[in-house]
Amino acid sequence: MSSIETSPLTRKLRAFVAFSGPELAVLDRLHRRKRAFVPGRDLVQQGQSEQAAYILAEGWVCSYKVQPDGTRQIVDFQIPGDFLGLRSILLHTSDHSVEPIVSIQAAEVLIEDLLEAFSDTPRLAMAILWMASRDEAMVVEHLVGIGRRDAEQRMAHFLLELGARLTLVGMGSRAGYDCPLTQYHLADALGLSAVHVNRVLRKLREDGLVTFRDGRVTFLDHDRLVGLAQFDPAYLEHTGPLLK
C-alpha cells in the first residue's frame, strides 16, 4: 500500500476526497497493468476506436488534435497523476491523440476496470468526475484566455498553471519545477511562433519574473508573475477535500 499512498493520482484525488484504506486498495488495483512508452509513438490515436485509457505515473505527454488541413494543435500537456485518453474510452472514436514527450510509465485502464472500481466505491467515481470537471475547467480557462491575454500574459499563465498542477502532485513549488518541454511545444500550445516564444521568455527573464532554461522553470518573482497573468488558481481547486 505504501506506493499507492504516494502515487501522483492518489495525491491529486485527495485534493477532492479523503480516501479510506479500502478505497486506496481499489485505486491501487487500477494501476495493475503497468506499461512503458517512448517518444515517437502515440498511446492514443485520434479517429481510432477501442482505445485504452492510461493513468500517467511518470513522465510527460502531450494531447493534440490534427486539423482537416493536416496541421497539429496541442490541446494540453499531461503530467503524473493525470488520466490519458479518458475521452477515448468513453467516446466511440478518440477525438485527439496522445504522444509521450519523454519515456513514460503508465497504467492501462479499460472501461470495465472503471466500472468495477466505481461499483466498489462510488466516491471514486465522484473523484474521477471531479478530475474530468477540473480538466474541463482548464480548457474553458484557456478558451476564455485566448482573446484576452497577450503573448506575455499567456506564457506567464501557462507556466503558473503548470506549476500549480505539478505542486499538487509533489513535483513543483513556488520556486519552480523541472520541465522537459521544448520551445516548439510552447509555441504550438500557445499559438505563437518559436521565435516569438524566445522573445517572450527573454522579456520575462529581463523583467525579473521567471526563467526557463536547461529543463527548469524558475520563478524569480511568483507574486508579480501572478499579477501579470491575472492568474486565479481557483479553477485548479487545491483547497482540500470536499468529500471527507
Place this chain on the structure above:
Amino acid sequence: MSSIETSPLTRKLRAFVAFSGPELAVLDRLHRRKRAFVPGRDLVQQGQSEQAAYILAEGWVCSYKVQPDGTRQIVDFQIPGDFLGLRSILLHTSDHSVEPIVSIQAAEVLIEDLLEAFSDTPRLAMAILWMASRDEAMVVEHLVGIGRRDAEQRMAHFLLELGARLTLVGMGSRAGYDCPLTQYHLADALGLSAVHVNRVLRKLREDGLVTFRDGRVTFLDHDRLVGLAQFDPAYLEHTGPLLK
C-alpha cells in the same frame, strides 16, 4: 416511469448506456426536486461556493465567465438534458455563472444525490462521466477552432453543433430547430460584433445554406453547410450505446 423514459436527459444518456428499468428509476429520482427559473437571475454564480447543480428539463440557459476587467464571455449554451453547474458542486467555488435565457424548468441535484445514485448504479456514474467528457470534447473543439475558422465557418459550425445536440434530445432535425438566442448571444459566444453577426448570417442566407429568423434556424443545404464548416460530429458521439 413514462416521463423519465422520454426526458431529455434519458434520451441523451441512452446514446451511451442502454439503461435497465431499475436504472431508469434511479435517473427518475434525480429529477425529484423540480425548480422553475426566469431570465435575469443566475442559477449558479461564479466565485460562490456551496452551489447546487441542475438537470435542465425545459428551456435554454447560457454559461458565462466574467473576466477580471468586468467583460463577460459566453462559454456555451445548455439545452434540455444538459447538466448545469456540475463543476460548481465538484469545485469549492464555481468557475462560471449560469443564466436562463428563457423561463426554464430544472431539477436541483446535490452532491449527495449523485453519490446515492452512483452507489445504486455505477453505470450511471459512467454515463455522467461520458457526458462530462463530451462537454469537454466540445470545449476542446471550440478552442481548436478559434484560430482556424473564419467568421462564416465559426457561425456554420456553431449552428450545426447546436442542431446535432438538439437532434439527440428530440428537439431538432436536419431541417432545423427552434432557437431563442439573440444576435447578441451569438456575437458574445463567437467573439464577433452584433453587426458582424448580422453580416455573416446574411451571407449564409444569400449563399442558400441556412437562415436564422423569427426564432428558427432552417438548414437550406445541410450537406454544403457541413462542408463549409468542416463539421465532423464524431466528438458529439451519437452512434449508439457503448455500454449495453
